[in-house]
Amino acid sequence: MSELQTEIQKRRTFAIISHPDAGKTTLTEKLLLYGGAIHLAGSIKSRKTQRHAVSDWMEIEKQRGISVTSSVLQFDYAGCRINILDTPGHQDFSEDTYRTLMAVDSAVMIIDVAKGVEAQTKKLFKVCKQRHIPIFTFVNKLDRFGKAPLELMEEIEDVLGIRSYPMNWPIGTDGHYKGIYHRETEKVELFSEDTSHGQEERESVIFDLKDPKAKEIIGDTDYQALLDDIDLLDVAGEQWSMDKVNKGELTPMFFGSAMTNFGVRGFLEEYLRLAPAPQPRMSSDGLISPDDEKFSGFIFKIQANMNPAHHDRLSFIRICSGKFERGMSVYHMQGGKAVKLSQPQQFLAQDRQIIDTAYPGDIVGLFDPGIFGIGDTLCMPSHKFKFADFPVFPPERFARVSAKDTMKRKQFVKGIMQLTQEGAVQLFQQAGAGMESYIVGTVGQLQFDVLEYRLKSEYNTEIVMNMQPFEVARWLRFKDNRPVTPESLRGADRGMFVYDMKDRPVLLVNNEWALGWIQDNNPDLEMFPVPPEK
Numbered sequence: 442m443s444e445l446q447t448e449i450q451k452r453r454t455f456a457i458i459s460h461p462d463a464g465k466t467t468l469t470e471k472l473l474l475y476g477g478a479i480h481l482a483g484s485i486k487s488r489k490t491q492r493h494a495v496s497d498w499m500e501i502e503k504q505r506g507i508s509v510t511s512s513v514l515q516f517d518y519a520g521c522r523i524n525i526l527d528t529p530g531h532q533d534f535s536e537d538t539y540r541t542l543m544a545v546d547s548a549v550m551i552i553d554v555a556k557g558v559e560a561q562t563k564k565l566f567k568v569c570k571q572r573h574i575p576i577f578t579f580v581n582k583l584d585r586f587g588k589a590p591l592e593l594m595e596e597i598e599d600v601l602g603i604r605s606y607p608m609n610w611p612i613g614t615d616g617h618y619k620g621i622y623h624r625e626t627e628k629v630e631l632f633s634e635d636t637s638h639g640q641e642e643r644e645s646v647i648f649d650l651k652d653p654k655a656k657e658i659i660g661d662t663d664y665q666a667l668l669d670d671i672d673l674l675d676v677a678g679e680q681w682s683m684d685k686v687n688k689g690e691l692t693p694m695f696f697g698s699a700m701t702n703f704g705v706r707g708f709l710e711e712y713l714r715l716a717p718a719p720q721p722r723m724s725s726d727g728l729i730s731p732d733d734e735k736f737s738g739f740i741f742k743i744q745a746n747m748n749p750a751h752h753d754r755l756s757f758i759r760i761c762s763g764k765f766e767r768g769m770s771v772y773h774m775q776g777g778k779a780v781k782l783s784q785p786q787q788f789l790a791q792d793r794q795i796i797d798t799a800y801p802g803d804i805v806g807l808f809d810p811g812i813f814g815i816g817d818t819l820c821m822p823s824h825k826f827k828f829a830d831f832p833v834f835p836p837e838r839f840a841r842v843s844a845k846d847t848m849k850r851k852q853f854v855k856g857i858m859q860l861t862q863e864g865a866v867q868l869f870q871q872a873g874a875g876m877e878s879y880i881v882g883t884v885g886q887l888q889f890d891v892l893e894y895r896l897k898s899e900y901n902t903e904i905v906m907n908m909q910p911f912e913v914a915r916w917l918r919f920k921d922n923r924p925v926t927p928e929s930l931r932g933a934d935r936g937m938f939v940y941d942m943k944d945r946p947v948l949l950v951n952n953e954w955a956l957g958w959i960q961d962n963n964p965d966l967e968m969f970p971v972p973p974e975k
């Protein structure tokens with residue numbers, strides 16, 4: 442194997458998807474602990490002590506206790522190099538998460554044993570499913586009362602439409618669990634006394650199920666229930682199929698407890714064994730294989746002012762093929778220019794490091810003078826192509842935004858343009874209106890809060906925000922390509938006629954009913970929920 446192939450085989454790049462509070466922060470922290478990236482779990486975030494996750498960069502995240510932006514964590518374990526792309530769990534801020542999921546090769550789905558499949562998990566799962574990436578399930582909080590494992594399996598199948606293959610099985614009845622049984626090794630692992638409150642890894646009590654003392658240690662009822670369940674799984678359960686796992690049709694399911702460290706190491710090791718190394722990516726020139734010697738990658742996230750002291754802007758690139766070297770010259774397809782990648786950075790959240798080399802699957806932060814956009818391709822001048830487009834999400838909420846202090850207008854425009862390029866909000870200009878205000882579109886309320894907060898903290902500009910009654914945006918086009926203007930569109934005053942930042946006409950209206958009226962009265966009008974391809 443070449444050096445490139447060896448490095449690719451070592452890599453696992455994934456995101457953790459879950460509903461808020463299922464335990465994503467806790468699990469991430471434990472994985473880092475095993476990787477030796479941090480020494481005392483709980484130093485990442487403990488709500489009790491009001492300390493916060495290393496992956497929470499921004500003040501607003503600290504204030505609201507949620508992760509607004511996705512960050513990247515890298516660590517080594519057992520010969521593997523692991524890249525975890527953190528995703529915000531808050532339902533309002535899903536666009537950023539969707540983009541992050543474009544950059545991973547697999548996903549870990551956390552489910553709270555008591556709550557089962559929750560709303561946000563469902564949404565994120567859908568995106569993973571569309572990409573056909575392998576999904577590994579970790580059922581968390583086994584130290585507490587929970588649903589029956591068979592019920593959870595059924596729920597996953599009914600709600601998410603994926604079958605599961607339990608790799609281990611909880612021991613205990615009526616929702617009170619004592620430990621887990623590992624199906625492959627036929628070993629039992631029981632909870633033990635936790636003296637460090639989950640801060641250090643614990644010894645577990647492990648023995649063979651065939652051990653003559655097993656029945657006594659586990660207890661008659663639970664022992665019998667376990668034997669029955671194992672039988673049932675073996676006979677009636679899904680057959681193991683690596684092929685189905687790889688296609689995202691079967692999810693390996695693990696039970697454990699992130700907080701008490703129970704079952705976490707076993708999960709990590711199995712995950713590393715089964716999860717895919719970096720995969721080929723579709724492009725305008727067909728599939729690009731990671732072991733293609735020619736470097737390529739795409740930008741999936743842009744963030745400005747991560748360090749408020751320096752007004753810098755970082756673009757995050759997922760490497761898709763070839764070896765990345767500091768200072769290398771690459772071709773930026775969308776910009777149509779060669780660029781030199783001089784100060785690449787890698788992350789353990791706040792600790793940035795300048796790196797010299799990186800490989801497919803890795804995420805690198807590039808200093809960006811404002812030239813990159815989300816979804817842009819970087820490749821070698823000798824092999825030019827574009828990676829497939831990123832999905833765009835239709836905005837559903839709108840507000841008119843202006844600077845409170847007219848003297849701050851310049852800062853205001855700079856800030857709002859930057860946040861638009863990051864993909865934090867979508868920006869429109871009302872037809873015929875002056876330049877003192879913009880119409881901002883988002884998919885959720887939190888994006889407005891982020892906008893307000895960041896303009897204040899990063900651009901020292903307070904804003905005035907007036908919510909607009911619209912819920913639907915439609916990009917407009919006449920079939921004969923004559924220009925769509927407020928005058929040529931019948932009923933334009935039934936909504937608000939605006940232009941997006943590329944000067945394309947868009948109509949904002951209250952509801953689908955209004956759309957119907959517009960369509961009826963403009964028979965040759967085409968309407969699109971996202972900007973149409975030319």
Ligand code: GDP
Nearest residue numbers: 461462463464465466467582585698699700701
């Ligand atoms: P996130 O919102 O998904 O990042 O969830 P957190 O990791 O912040 O966890 C939410 C809450 O659940 C916190 O109070 C954790 O201490 C708690 N928690 C996480 N894992 C476990 C677990 O295995 N058992 C129990 N009992 N609580 C847990």
